[in-house]
Amino acid sequence: MELIDRSSNRPVVTERGMRVYEEIDRILSGVDQIGQAIAAIRAKERSQITVGVMPGFPPSLLSRAAQIVRQDHPDISISFIVRSSEFISHGILSRKMDLGIIARELDHPQVQTNLFLDQEMVAVMRPDHALAERDVVDISDLQGQNFISFTSGSVSRQMMDKALEAARIEPDTVLQATTAPNCCAFVADGLGLSVMSPIFAEHSHDRLTFRPFTPTLRVQVQSVRPVDGRERRSTDLVLSALEAARDEKTSARAKL
DSSP states (O other), rough: OOOOOOOSSSOEOOOOHHHHHHHHHHHHHHHHHHHHHHHHHHHHSSSSEEEEETTTHHHHHEEEHHHHHHHHOOOOEEEEEOOOOOHHHHHHTTTTTSEEESSSOOOTTTEEEEEEEEOEEEEETTOOOSSGGGGSEEEGGTTTTTTEEEESSSSHHHHHHHHHHHTTTTEEEEESSSHHHHOOOHTTTTOOBBEEOOGGGGTTTTOOOEEEEEEEEEEEEEEEEEESSSSSHHHHHHHHHHHHHHHHHHOOOOOO
16 A cells, blocks of 8 residues: 655655554554543542641651651542641531641531640740740740740630730730741741740751740640541541651650
């Protein structure tokens, strides 16, 4: 079968050649569609777990949890979404999220809530700060001190405000920040000291000093998930991985 006419100086494809080309193109297109279909089937077989985490949640915990899941369950795909605790609560109730890590209670019959983290807040400052010489920083020591506070609305801010009001202490709040990493950055630059949960300042341990703080203020973080949520087994595995990453971090912190 003549596919190319070479009678002239410039070879041209014959009509039969064009028909063969069109047929080959159709077959190859079908092969591509098979590959796309296989990819789509595999994607549907993977468990897609959406996890909402509160602002300031240590990225190292998320990374470590993802490593733990991937080691034994590569068929699970995780999406981490950093939003406010209120937003995550709505996401859990509307089934748009499979798991949430939030800093407030979510009392609802369709939601399973478990304590994920319970830590005492500590005073955070630079090593050359005057209060760094203290074994324990008392709330009375904050009188007149440059203080880095969380923004209003956060659970840590609410607890701190109540404690300051009860003790009748007024620090000089020079800055307010939304997340612990921002607070730590301001503290590290010498703008003041702050009070927070130590695990949320884990990325700044080499630049800052931590001291026990009185009165005792506890940060409690909850894990929340729908009672009848989809992909329950995969969600349980992701939560277990987050708990394992948390335990590794707190254990390493205790040894310092």
